[in-house]
Amino acid sequence: MNSLLLQDIPLSWYLLLSAALFCLGVVGFLIKRNLITVFMSIELMLNAVNLSFVTFAHEWHAVKGQIFVFFVMMVAAAEAAVGLAIIIAVFRARATLAVDRIDLMKL
């Protein structure tokens, strides 16, 4: 049933969805001020790319794309752990998460 459903949906739809998510991520990264939202936008871009990976893996019956996705998720998880720790540290130091106001290396 699943496979039926998947076969009915054309490739371009997946890619368009992936592109739309990626653009959302880019725009969010560019326009949002809150550091956490910016961080989430990056995750969104990563997952948009993941979506196109699995799409092509399924389309071409190649497992490499799926393996790649695991790597990306793993790196993203590590990045999330480190990134959130940095965000907490920044918030403690500056009492703000507005990216415009934490543009200096020195305190």
Next chain:
Amino acid sequence: MTSFLSNGLHLWLIPLLPFAGFLINGLLGRRMPKALVTTVALLAPLAAFGIVLNAGWALCSGQLQVPYIETCPVGWINAGALHIDFSFVLDQLSLVMLLVVTGVGFIIHVYSVGYMNDEDGYARYFSYLNLFLFFMTVLVLAGNALLMFVGWEGVGLASYLLIGFYFQKNSAANAGKKAFIVNRIGDLGFLIGMFLLLANFGTLTFSEIATKLGQDAGWQGGVVTVIAFCLLLGATGKSAQLPLYIWLPDAMEGPTPVSALIHAATMVTAGVYMIARNHVLFDHSPFALGTVAVVGAATALFAATIGLVQNDIKRVLAYSTISQLGYMFLGCGVAAYSAAIFHLMTHAFFKALLFLAAGSVIHAIGGEQDLRKMGGLWKKLPVTFAVTTVGVLAIAGFPPFAGFFSKDAILYAAFAQGGSGRILWFVGLVTALLTSFYMFRLWYLTFLGKPRSEAAHHHHSTPWSMLAPLVILALLSICGGWIGIGPFSAFLAPSVGPRASEAGSAQLELILTGVAVFVAFLGWLIADRLYRQKPEQPAELAAALPGTYNLVANKYYVDEFYGATVVKPLLAGSKYLLGWVVDSAILGGAAWLLAGIATFAGAILQRWQSGNIRSYAAWLAAGAAAVLLFVVVPWSAVLASLSAIHFGVAGH
């Protein structure tokens, strides 16, 4: 051919020891105790003098194959057919010169210890003095013109440094520059002469040039004359002859021992030495040789007339040096090279003596150099008075002092040449009269009469290190000529050729000698009358002939003439054409233009560097999008369709 390191005379040590002294005192002298500086400064020339004596002994005892050549095992310039080595040549000519340079040089070093004792820059002074000895011995020992040129330039440098020794004084700094720049003109002649030698003979080695000239009788006049004239220009610069003599009087701004060593005894005679060294070239060009004689005679007379009215004791001696150098040129010009070298040697003795004695006087009365403010010093400075008397008698040409023999030899050679030589002889004779007069004038004004200023009453004692050199030089000024021109030219003959034609007889020689001595005596009598018997008469004479007096007292306005015709136009050209147009407008403008473009572009581009992270990210995204657009869109197809439309329209 002997290599540097083999068992030989070790000529290479003669220049290198003073050079080591220069390095030690120049680099470490300020941190060394004064006694150590003195030791280093004195040991270097003394050791060099010892080596010269050893070499001289070997040469005179006949153990040596003359010319004795030492060559550095490593070549200097090897370019195609051109080979130039560091080679040092010892023959009779360079031996005489080396004895004068290192011997008189050492004596003056000793004198300097006393003279410079209270001065700042004691170590600097001695390092320069050693540097001078290094270059001067290189100049004398050089076996080829290029190595000689290295020494030639080097002594110019040392001279510049020592004239400007009191560089805080504006006049001293300017005098140093003047000496250096005027010498540059002469050096240009030397350089062009070397180029022509290379082009025509393919070598710069003196002995090879002489051989090639001797092989072919076709080398006569023409290009040889041009080369000789170029070398003569170089010699007139270094030896302060007309028309390039103007730097030497100003060079008296340096310390007095420097005037004695460099600007009287050794460096200024380098031009005479160079002509003697290249005498074969001059022998092949009678015209150039005649010019040397005329330049020498004219300079001798010209400088002597200026010396008559100078009031600065050192300037009197400076003009006298120029005049005596003119004698040496006159000697070279009548092909009496040995007589010229003879006079070079005796002049080194008595002129160094006179300068050092003048230094002793200046030292004793607290830096006063004006003859008009001296007088009556014979009681206070008895030794200086005695040695100055010897020096004056020697330069005036009284027998049996040194100057008598050498000056007589030159005058006789000029007369014996006959024809125009008689005119040259007469000019030389008049110069001898003037020389005798102005030297006795100096003698009377300095030592006799009554003290004419406060300074002349007070005086400091003179240390032994200053008196001993004076006494030694006085002895040399007495005995230096006793060897006589006959044996001396026989000794030099292998280097500079035999003595010039013996047209005259012994009787003629005796008559000429008598005339010369009479003239010297006459000069003394006139000076005695004017400066002892009737001291008010010189002023009356000057008042009676105001035009002549002013002309001579102002040194014939030569400095002013050069200033107006050479210096001013050059300065104006440098300031306006080179300074304003080329430098400020063209080069400066170009630099400003480039800077302006960079500033303008930077002002625009710096807007990208907003410091805002998100703007950077936005540009990154825009760039990625542009790359994507470039890759994804099939541009060739788009262009093809566009051009198809275009041509389609055009086709209809």
